[in-house]
Amino acid sequence: MNLPKPLLSKMHRLSKRDIKKLTKSAEGEECHIRLPYCKSDDTVVFAHLSGKNVLGAGMGFKGKPIGSYACYTCHAIIDGRMKTDLERDWVWQLEMEGALRTIGTMFDKGLLKIA
Numbered sequence: 001m002n003l004p005k006p007l008l009s010k011m012h013r014l015s016k017r018d019i020k021k022l023t024k025s026a027e028g029e030e031c032h033i034r035l036p037y038c039k040s041d042d043t044v045v046f047a048h049l050s051g052k053n054v055l056g057a058g059m060g061f062k063g064k065p066i067g068s069y070a071c072y073t074c075h076a077i078i079d080g081r082m083k084t085d086l087e088r089d090w091v092w093q094l095e096m097e098g099a100l101r102t103i104g105t106m107f108d109k110g111l112l113k114i115a
Helices: 005-011 016-024 072-079 088-109
Strands: 044-048 067-071
Touching: 016 044, 044 072, 067 072, 067 088, 072 088
Parallel strands: none
Antiparallel strands: 044 067
């Protein structure tokens, strides 16, 4: 993204309260990642997108508040805590699709708005 640095930093500046609203919004939702091992009836949390080189995020570093609603199993697979025979590129694709579904749900809930 080749935006001027001040604009980029302002775009991602959210208060802790706003971030908490986004993460709490996962309560009661179904998993949006939907990997083959998905347990959507399990506890669902807001999983920040992986890929530190892309978004400045990864396991242990949350980066920007972009992610998807994920069950424990899907979250563990995308974070690399659970090993599977799934191709990483395919897991990344499903993670991105999950993020798009989550963004849509957040718009429906009124959590995200276009300024």
